[in-house]
Amino acid sequence: MTSGLREAQPAERVVRPAGLRPAWLAGGILAVLVALVAGLAFGSVQLPPAGVAAELLNLIPGVRLHSGLSEREVAILLELRLPRVVLGLIVGAMLALAGAAYQGVFRNPLADPHLLGVAAGAGLGVTAVIAFRSTTGDATVNLPFGVPVAAFVGALIAVALTWLLGAAGGRDRSPATLILAGVAVSSFLAAAQTYVMQRHVDTLREVYSWLLGRLATAGWHDVLLVLPYAAVTGAIVLSQRRELDVLTVGDEEATGLGLHPQRSRYLLIIAASLGTAAAVSVSGLIGFVGIIVPHTMRLLAGPSYRSILPLSVLFGAAFLALADLLARTAGGQAEIPIGVVTAFFGAPFFIVVLRTTRTAAP
Amino acid sequence: MTGDPPGERAIAVAGLKVWLEKTLIVDGVDLDVGPGEWVTIIGPNGAGKSTALRAIGGLLPFQGLVELNGVAVDKLQRRERAKTVAIVAQSPVVPPAMRVFDYVLLGRTPYVPPLGRESGADLAVVDDVLGELDLRRFAGRRLDTLSGGERQRVFLARALAQGARILLLDEPTSALDIGHQQEVLELVDRLRAERGLTVLATMHDLTTAGEYADRMVLLAGGTVVAAGPPREVLTEANLAKHYRVRVRVIEGDHGPLVVPVRAT
Numbered sequence: 001m002t003s004g005l006r007e008a009q010p011a012e013r014v015v016r017p018a019g020l021r022p023a024w025l026a027g028g029i030l031a032v033l034v035a036l037v038a039g040l041a042f043g044s045v046q047l048p049p050a051g052v053a054a055e056l057l058n059l060i061p062g063v064r065l066h067s068g069l070s071e072r073e074v075a076i077l078l079e080l081r082l083p084r085v086v087l088g089l090i091v092g093a094m095l096a097l098a099g100a101a102y103q104g105v106f107r108n109p110l111a112d113p114h115l116l117g118v119a120a121g122a123g124l125g126v127t128a129v130i131a132f133r134s135t136t137g138d139a140t141v142n143l144p145f146g147v148p149v150a151a152f153v154g155a156l157i158a159v160a161l162t163w164l165l166g167a168a169g170g171r172d173r174s175p176a177t178l179i180l181a182g183v184a185v186s187s188f189l190a191a192a193q194t195y196v197m198q199r200h201v202d203t204l205r206e207v208y209s210w211l212l213g214r215l216a217t218a219g220w221h222d223v224l225l226v227l228p229y230a231a232v233t234g235a236i237v238l239s240q241r242r243e244l245d246v247l248t249v250g251d252e253e254a255t256g257l258g259l260h261p262q263r264s265r266y267l268l269i270i271a272a273s274l275g276t277a278a279a280v281s282v283s284g285l286i287g288f289v290g291i292i293v294p295h296t297m298r299l300l301a302g303p304s305y306r307s308i309l310p311l312s313v314l315f316g317a318a319f320l321a322l323a324d325l326l327a328r329t330a331g332g333q334a335e336i337p338i339g340v341v342t343a344f345f346g347a348p349f350f351i352v353v354l355r356t357t358r359t360a361a362p
Numbered sequence: 363m364t365g366d367p368p369g370e371r372a373i374a375v376a377g378l379k380v381w382l383e384k385t386l387i388v389d390g391v392d393l394d395v396g397p398g399e400w401v402t403i404i405g406p407n408g409a410g411k412s413t414a415l416r417a418i419g420g421l422l423p424f425q426g427l428v429e430l431n432g433v434a435v436d437k438l439q440r441r442e443r444a445k446t447v448a449i450v451a452q453s454p455v456v457p458p459a460m461r462v463f464d465y466v467l468l469g470r471t472p473y474v475p476p477l478g479r480e481s482g483a484d485l486a487v488v489d490d491v492l493g494e495l496d497l498r499r500f501a502g503r504r505l506d507t508l509s510g511g512e513r514q515r516v517f518l519a520r521a522l523a524q525g526a527r528i529l530l531l532d533e534p535t536s537a538l539d540i541g542h543q544q545e546v547l548e549l550v551d552r553l554r555a556e557r558g559l560t561v562l563a564t565m566h567d568l569t570t571a572g573e574y575a576d577r578m579v580l581l582a583g584g585t586v587v588a589a590g591p592p593r594e595v596l597t598e599a600n601l602a603k604h605y606r607v608r609v610r611v612i613e614g615d616h617g618p619l620v621v622p623v624r625a626t
Contacts, residue, residue: 015463015501017480239477245464246471248457252421256451257524258444258472303459 018245018304020311028314032089035321039085040077042329047073083220087282088324089317090223090230091215092289094279096316098272099290100297100308101237104244105268106175113276113290116182116269117158120189122280125154127193127207131200147210148225148281154189155277161185163269175265212337213286215324222282233275237309240268244305288342289320292350299353319346370432372397372528372560373418377426380410380417387413388424389584397527400554400561402571404595405581406605411564412452412532414581418562419449419530430528444472448521452532456506462516463501466491469523491522495549511542515549522553529554531563535570543567547574572596572617580604592617 036056041049047069054067055077069077098113106115114120129150166181197207243264246254251261276290297311320338323345327338373395380388388410395401403411417424420435420443428435430446438446448469457465469491470484492498495515500508505516514534521529531550535543551574554561565571571578572592580588580595582604588595596618601609612619 015461017467017485018461018464019479242471242474242479246468248455248460249468250455252416253449253451253455255421255440256419256444256449257468258441260440298459303457304464 018302018306020307021301024301024307024311025314028311028318031318032314032321035318035325036085036089039088039321039325040081042325043081045073045076047077052077083223084215084324085321087223087226088215088321090226091279091283091286092293092320092323093313093317094226094230094233094275095286095289095320096293096312097234097237097309098276098279100294100305100312101240101244101268101272102290103294104247104305104308105265105272106179107248107250108175108179109295110291111179112287113272113279114186114285114287115179116162116273117185117189118155118273118276118280119285120186120193121154121156121158121161122151122277123154123207123211123285124158124189124193124196125150125152126210126284127196127203128154130203130206130210131196148222151210151284152277152281155280156273158185158189159273159277178269209337210284211339213284213339213342214335215283215338216328216335226278226282229274229278233271233278234313236271237268237275238313240264241305241309244268244309248303284339286320286339286342288339288346289316292342292346293319296350296353370397371395371429372399372431373401373562374429374432375414375418375427378414378417378428379425380413380422382413382422387584388417390426391581391584391586393579393586393589395560395562397560398554398558399576400551400563400574401577401579402575403562403564403579403581404566404568404571409581409604410584411581415530415532415562415564416449419447421449441472444524444526446526447528447530448524448526449530450517450521450532450534452536454517456513458506460505461501462497462503462505462508463488463492465505465516466497466519466523469520472524487525488519488523491519494553495519495522510537511539511545514538514542514546518546518549518553522557527558528560528562531561533564533566536566543570550574568596568601568620569614569618572620573614596620 037049037052040052040056041047051067051069051073054065055069055074057063057065058067067074095113099111102111102113102115103109105111126147129147162178162182162185165185166178197204243259246257246259247261247264249257254261293316294308294312297308297315301307301311320342323341324338326345327336327341330336330341371394373393375391375393378388378391379386391410391414393401403414405411413422416422418428418435420428420438430438430443433446435443435447466488467480467484470480470487473484474480489498492501495518497515497519500512500516505513508516514537518534529550534550535546538546547570550561553559563571563575575592577590578592578595579586580600587604588600596611598609598611601607601611601620608623608625610621610623612621
């Protein structure tokens with residue numbers, strides 16, 4: 001190539017270290033903004049995107065723009081749509097970030113945020129609460145906690161079980177034993193959930209709709225529920241982005257480079273599981289985002305976690321908000337489960353990315 | 363050039379015992395390496411060479427004493443240890459799609475503060491090392507597209523980027539043809555002279571091992587059975603006993619040449 005010039009310009013460094021390229025960062029932010037405005041503008045009532053953008057800017061203290069929206073339209077925008085879109089952004093960001101973290105920690109491209117039993121635990125928790133309600137014969141009976149809390153607690157119990165079982169027998173929690181323990185815990189809890197569902201057939205519909213994921217009942221309450229966990233998870237996982245790059249050479253070599261691989265791994269697993277549990281508790285089980293978004297980022301922007309993690313946050317958020325837009329507009333009156341949308345549009349897109357990029361998946 | 367006080371040992375090992383899964387692999391090894399010296403550990407498969415090397419590098423729990431530049435390796439903070447000793451594994455993991463530059467930059471990990479990023483100085487060190495090992499033209503290439511010989515140079519480059527004065531090499535030439543074996547070992551020898559590095563290596567090829575090492579340690583069954591200059595260790599009697607092989611040892615220009623002979 002330019003080896004002849006090498007001698008002449010020894011000081012010139014043509015290779016920049018891997019990291020987040022500004023163009024990608026800008027693209028991610030733009031994607032989030034587009035998803036935000038589109039998610040707010042389209043629905044059963046169409047709102048002009050320019051007016052939506054103006055109202056959004058009005059939320060910034062000191063800004064006063066004329067949006068041209070009626071009072072009712074502003075109410076739809078701020079009370080109904082905004083919390084739902086924001087929740088979609090947060091959940092999408094969490095799932096994609098947790099998926100990327102798991103893939104790095106386990107050095108396994110198939111790792112997804114539900115790997116350690118989050119889905120099965122949340123599923124059992126939700127099913128148990130719904131079944132208990134149906135047993136009491138009163139759907140309006142007020143348990144001290146609702147479906148989101150049941151899902152959250154169930155997910156955390158499942159991950160804790162996986163964690164404990166993965167270390168049973170005095171062995172260290174190697175990535176492989178943790179994954180296997182996660183498989184065992186998931187199967188066990190799924191079996192328990194199926195049993196409860198069979199005993200309470202009247203719960204099937206409600207449980208099923210939760211399993212497929214939904215952002216339908218989203219209000220500011222749900223956003224406030226998930227926001228603290230999202231913030232903590234995001235901060236911890238993003239702080240470990242360089243460590244994840246070092247971990248790609250394996251634990252022993254990472255140790256030789258001065259790292260505590262086990263410590264980083266525990267930190268990441270706990271943070272990612274917490275974020276996933278919080279996301280699942282408000283959105284149900286939304287598959288695919290946690291696998292597809294990080295891999296797309298890896299294929300497009302390179303293998304460094306310094307770009308994969310922040311880009312997964314941005315594009316995961318945008319992807320899920322747009323998927324939710326389709327879920328509530330494409331099917332007419334009846335909403336399509338968002339999990340169906342993410343897979344239906346995500347899978348073909350991912351195949352295209354996979355076939356048209358030359359960068360190998362890990 | 364070297365800041366080490368005279369007579370100080372770069373590596374001091376006494377009574378080293380290492381267990382792997384409750385099996386005693388290294389059973390009481392003593393060895394010393396002086397600053398700037400090259401010592402090679404040889405021995406049959408299963409003798410405990412790699413295990414001893416990894417323990418000396420602080421990567422395995424052990425009993426006994428291992429001192430690097432006079433400090434017990436298990437007392438060193440991990441980052442300090444990584445600045446003191448660099449290890450090239452027998453077959454290092456090649457991260458998929460990672461570029462050579464980024465891989466070598468991983469060597470600067472012990473210098474990057476937690477939550478921080480590499481400084482301009484770190485990037486300069488990597489650039490220097492790439493230049494010194496004639497790897498600049500590969501800087502933007504993916505490591506997994508390089509040949510075995512090129513990769514071995516990149517592995518070495520990462521170790522050098524660590525800035526450690528002690529270099530542990532586990533079978534550095536086992537994956538290479540004889541031309542590239544010589545190239546890599548010459549490179550290590552040159553770097554040792556230029557940078558005042560101390561080298562402790564394990565090797566299988568006895569002739570090559572003897573040509574480059576100042577001293578050799580023959581390990582068998584986890585213990586040292588012979589140690590000294592290559593001429594004293596690479597004897598027909600030693601090798602027959604511990605490798606269970608008939609060899610002829612011929613005096614060469616740079617050390618003994620070991621030729622296996624078929625047993626009738």
